Amino acid sequence: MIIRTENEREYQEVYDLNYQAFGNREDESKLVERIRTSEGFVPELSLVAEMDDRIVGHLLLSEATVEDQEESHTVIVLAPIAVKPDMQARGIGSSLIQEGIKRCKDLGYELVLLIGHPSYYPRLGFQPARPFGLELLQFEVSDDIFMVYEVKEGALLKMKGELKYPEAFF
Template identity: 60%
Template sequence: MEIRTERISDYDEVFQLNYLAFKNREDESRLIERIRLSKQFIPELSLVAEENNHIVGHALFSKAEVIDGEKNHDVIVLAPVAVLPSNQKKGIGSILIQEGLKRCTELGYDFVFLIGHPTYYPKFGFKPARKYGFELKQFNVSDEVFMVYELTQGNTNSLQGELRYPETFFV
């Protein structure tokens, strides 16, 4: 299996993968399309897992911001992550997430946020974000599913505020 940056030629296959992974819903696939067309899209943070010339997994990391009073701080949000149903439970999602976190670090970002399963994401080091002074008002979610990953250790003390997802998440 190869983890690589998504190519334009992968778009249709990634759409179908997300459609199947999210139980025949187009919401996540359409979100990906909107993010790709936005200024928050970072091409090298759209990752695919390829096996036998077929895409079996996809993870998208894109820009968002934390607002702290008058200050805006660029951060990354992870959404969505998908693996073909026939390939789930094989660690593909984990490999995509780990590669994405590595790339986010290399690009100089300090934080990655997500809304996700409270028992899955902590194994990568994601922690409840509100505990560190971050707020999320755009979505009504519990503390346990709103999480942050500190790319540079010790930075959770340097920033607090409201995470704001880009408008592309709400169209």
């Protein structure tokens, strides 16, 4: 399996993959399309997992902000992630996330935040965000599913405030 940057020729395949992985609904496929045409899109952070010349997984990481009264910090949000239904639970999702985090580090981003399943992401190093002074008000979510990964040591000490998902997410 190879994890690499998505290219434009694969947009339809990635659309179909998200559609299938999310139970034949278009919401996440459309979200990917909106993020790709938004300011927060970082091409190197749209990753695909390829196996035998077909795309079996996709991960999109993009820019958002954490804001307090004085400052606005650029952070990364993880959404969506999708693995082909017949290829799930083989480590593909984990490999995509690990490579995504490595790339975030290389690009100088300090935090990755997400809303996700509390039994999946903690094994990859994510932890509940609210105890670190991070807040999410745009979506009504419980403490255990709003999570953060500290890419740069010390970032959680200095970045506090409200996570603001960009317009593309709505």
